Amino acid sequence: MIEFTYPQCFILLFAPIIIYLIAPTYKEKRSSVQVPYFEQLVDITGEKPQLGAVVLTRKNIQKLLLVLAWFCLVVAMAKPEMIGAAVTQQKSARDLMIAVDLSGSMDVEDFYLPNQGGNQTNSVDRLTAVKQVLREFVSQRENDRLGLILFGDAPYLQAPFTNDLDTWLTLLNDTQVGMAGQSTAFGDAIGLSISVFGHHDTQNRVLIVLTDGNDTASKVPPVEAAKVAAASDIKIYTIAIGDPAAADEEKVDLAVLQSIADITGGKSFQAIDTKALENVYTEINQLEPELFESQTFRPRTSIHFIPIALFLSLYLISLLIVTFRFPRKIKETR
Template identity: 45%
Template sequence: MLTFSSPWLACLLLLPIVALLLPKHRTQLSAIRFSRFEQLASLSTHKPTQGAVVLRRLFWQRSLATLTYIALVIAAMRPIWLDEPFTRDKVGREMMVAVDLSGSMEARDFVDLKGDKTRRIDGVKSLLLDFLAQRASDRVGLIAFGDAAYLQAPFTEDKGALSLLLKEMDVRMAGAGTALGDAIGVAVNHFSHSDTDNKVLLLLTDGNDTSSEFPPLEAARYAAQQGIVIYPIAIGDPANVGEDSLDIEMLQQIADITYGQVFEAQDGEAFTQVYSIIETLEPQVFDSFTIRPEKQLYFWPLLIVLGLNLAALIMATWIAQRKRGKHE
């Protein structure tokens, strides 16, 4: 569909008509009466003609001037061609990722993809960076927890910002404890502002709760009431004891209460199971917006009249040279 950004400028097309209706402007010049004009004219080499000469444009000149004016007005009106509108949906999944930054996450019992043992927190960060790289269309939120839980990033599609936050995370940034239940509570509160049907919390932890004000199992029941599914991902060696121990039984209970599944990610390969589970979730429509492509056409009338004027100039120059050649 053709439309104009400034259609009111079409009024300028009436200006030439108004100009034609105005009276002609005539310039009067002083003249000298000379009684011996014929004798004076005979002494000169010029033949006298009538004194009033009216210059008139040829038809093609008038036509070109008219087309040029019309083209300039049309260009000023900024014609635009609008294509058919179409709707785009932002489709993906929303999930929250809670990362344990307690002191026990410093234990070196995580086997990376190269087969080397590294700190649990470094293993978590490497797994999550790879995870985010595969979630291009999903909206992911980030929680860090230690002695308390903190929302690091709300649901966002900006994986670059999330990756930067992950890289800057380190052990004991949120305290040395493990507030597992508080992390679940923060996730539940943030999901209350979301309209998604699939509410998923990935809980990456060493599984040994030490400092929660909200007991983990009670927090899990609260999450289940809100329709949130929790996938606990246990980092570390289950055989460890003491502060570095891994409470698989509690993580399993959290998963059962929320209809989730617990994973033991002692190495990089185990985390691929989480990818397959996430892929089974139904994508959600986050937002819809309508796009109507438009093409600017103002330059076409300008190009056309520019070409016509150049052609007329070349033609007039060629005719003038031919006439000059005949006289010579």
């Protein structure tokens, strides 16, 4: 299908007719040659002197080519475009932020990775286990925009929302325990996520927080930050990492994590090993299925060069006709 960007240009098709009707006829004056013995010349030739004019005319084929050439120019000015078949694109309708605790207690080796037989015998630190399971989780969220917040003494935005999952995973793999400090600023991490979400107009917003200790460094208590998040339509899933029987700063405040999830409409989980952590992500996948926004458009390709090329072809043909085959006819009128 062909559409014209500037269809109003077709009114120019009538311009030659209007000019022909209202413009005065073109006249050309030339100097004459004075003959000294004009009367004797008339007597010898037997011709009688008369008044006259010379009118230049075109062959019909020339007139046709001229009309076609003007039509091509007008069509080119109207800018024809070829409209392709409808194309539907789907993009994510969700911003998914993942906040990872990098406090000193994430270095405790109390997670066990399954070996080839399925038995969990290889112990690793908590952060390594989180990274490994997150890689699998992220591979299943390829249509979501993912962000990454790291927090310790303070929260930091490691990766803004992006569809580039390879880069996201690279930034996650480069993290180390303690690089954000030894304490746990859980509430401030929620506050930073609220700020990041505020710069995006996506309505479906999800925050997943992985932490293994009490909040010890936040300026805003986690529950208060969760209330602000709920007002911003942010759903929070909290995941307690490590042994729930730990003490002091390594103790997980399960009551606070549950309150945060309840306030925002999310859910709270406990993960004491990699298998439990995998089950958590599987459940989150079921609770938060991928959402899409569809956009349909038709590709448009300009083809204005075609009538221009046709015009040039007609011009060359007309020039050849005039030069080699149809010399101008001169009609004398009296």
